Amino acid sequence: MNFFKTLCVTVLAFWLTTLMLGNHFEVVGEFRVVTGPDFQFVNHLLVFFAVAVIFAVINAIVKPIATFLAFPLIILTLGLFTLVINAAMILLTGWITQSTHWGIVVDGFWWAVLAALIISIVTGVGKSILRVGK
DSSP: OHHHHHHHHHHHHHHHHHHHHGGGEEEEOOOOSSOSGGGHHHHHHHHHHHHHHHHHHHHHHHHHHHHHHTHHHHHHTTTTHHHHHHHHHHHHHHHHHTTSSSEEEESOHHHHHHHHHHHHHHHHHHHHHHTTTO
């Protein structure tokens, strides 16, 4: 149940980030699971869920390794380097989904850093409201 709550919060975070950053951070494409003009929202929502699942897998596998390797920089910058690591995870998610007809499109590294900041804040607030992990 905690994974589903976290996934929903991550989908909300990605959605709010696309609204805030506009064309600089987009989740593009849609699945053709349900046809018809009334189901375009459902198909686009499935893309958000797929991106959130890929982002969760990357955060579970790659992020701990990157955090371990960058530990001296994290200590030196008093934790601010974690934003750079989160931005790298967003860019990696975009790179992985680049080969499909859906995924994340980020304009550049600094937009990824800003997206990482927004996603971190929204997921932190959302997880505390839903009491995920407690």
